[in-house]
């Protein structure tokens with residue numbers, strides 16, 4: 001293939017009809033505060049697990065809403081359920097409850 005010095009980026013279109021959003025639907029059903037998240041990132045900024053890993057609840061909630069579950073399944077076990085994120089969440093998301101429900105589906 002000829003190298004023109006640039007390439008066409010991989011398609012990042014999200015097809016909600018094809019992606020598996022069953023985990024998000026399960027969490028939403030059993031922990032409705034899942035819907036309140038505004039992706040502010042406060043939980044990730046204070047997260048105990050993030051001090052040692054790249055764990056980000058903010059990112060995982062976004063991915064689950066899109067039905068992009070792979071990264072969440074691979075990383076959710078890193079949460080220690082310490083509850084610090086719940087203390088700082090400005091929207092009152094029951095973060096530990098959300099994570100626990102995600103773990104029920106993933107681990």
Ligand code: SF4
Pocket residue numbers: 036037038039040041042043044057058088089090091092093095
């Ligand atoms: S702190 Fe709360 S609202 Fe902000 S990203 Fe985390 S869960 Fe969502």
Ligand code: SF4
Pocket residue numbers: 043046047048049050057078079080081082083084085086095096099
């Ligand atoms: S409960 Fe989990 S996501 Fe929340 S601060 Fe603790 S380790 Fe981080």
